[in-house]
Amino acid sequence: MAKVIFVTQNNGSMEVEGDSGSLMELAVANGVAGIDGDCGGVCSCATCHIYVEPADFEKIGQPEEIESDMLQLDDNVREFSRLCCQIEVSEVIDGMTFVVAN
């Protein structure tokens, strides 16, 4: 079981927990504002953009090339951006905080 916190652009904060699937699915299931996941997680829509805390970025890892290409053309991209459809819910992310980009 992993517990994570999403901080939204309207400064809301939501703690959610899950043990499987993607971080995008977890966010959508809990109605996290700014995470739409329109494409259902196939890395086509970029509606699940988050910022990872710098200290946690290495644990989560760099995006693959396709995700990286998507992010490069997002107006709100930052150094520690990820699309959360490409992050698995696991113990690796337990306790982390993610800021929703949109």
Add this chain to the structure above:
Amino acid sequence: MTTKISGVSQFNDAFATQRTTSGIGQMDDQNDPISMILGLKEVRKAAHNCATFQSGAKPGRIVIPSEVAIRETRQIPFEVDPPEHKGFRELLNPWFKRPQDKSYQIKLQQIIDITIAQALSADSLDIVADFALPLQSKALTLLLNTPMDNAQTWIDWGTHVFRSESSHLDANKANILYDYIDAEIDKASINNQPCEASEQDLYTVLLNAEVDGKKLTKEQIKGVMILTFAGGRDTVINAITNTLAYFSENMDDLKRIAAEPNINNRAVEELIRYFSPLTQMGRVVTEDTAVCEHAIKADSRISLCWASANRDENVFSHPNTVDFDRKVNPHVSFGFSHHNCLGATHARQILRQLVLTLANKVNDIDVVSADENIEQLGEFSRKVGFNRLVVSLSAK
């Protein structure tokens, strides 16, 4: 006894040679030539660069075939660039995300169930005119939040809003839509009384809305409504019809979805990639520039060729195969960046629920006859859908 038709599920990549050799194709359109960008990365870059590749040109010019000769109203937010685009999009996004609501999905399911039940009770039917068009039209009443009986008017217009048998651009036919929308806005304006949010239709929402502190003009409301009607018509009809065509020759895939419904979303995204229901969209170039080392002149047109980008072998492994196990699928069937498809949530929801219901209720799809819709785009011939697809469905 029916004649077995084969090959209806095949949608060949019309652009492969040109994409792999130069990355650019050429076509003429009413004496306004177009340089077609064919590779996925180049398409995405150009789609994102709205300063150089503009949507806010003369109304109708970014559409292919150009609608300059038949339309003066600017479609909104589609033909508006940032920064003005942002306010319109922020106004419209919540409305067009409503298909994510459970209550919307329940109503959509009723429409899909009735459509499939009618198809199963017929000996045979034309999927384009008798299945996809009614389904698209009835689903549009949900998107607009208008009474379901409005759909019959839209069904009576026929498959295409701008096209007739004789012409790809029929001004008389387009005027039917424009006059209808004018009348509907006037009607909503007269009846514009305070009511529950759940009872408001899109016309009323727009009449009462402000963008950047200003009320929308009637012309702006008309621009949003024309986009909503026209943008989601041929595209959704193609997507539905092509889906039925695909499963008619790949029933094992439909059976797999019934057995493994968790792959349904991936399956729909893959079908949308493979079909690319909208082949391309244009932009007008604002300054002399270059794409794939080809010089592009200011005030000329380019196209973002979604259909070619979706088969880019540099991005997609075995791009001409439908693969429901494709977990990463960065297709651009709904466009990309600021101008990505406003109706994508609605279109996706229709297809997800349709495919799952077909998987649960349909045993077989036999094609009786097929007339493919082939677009001729300069040197390229591309199958985008069907003019007619007569099938016989059998129930589980």
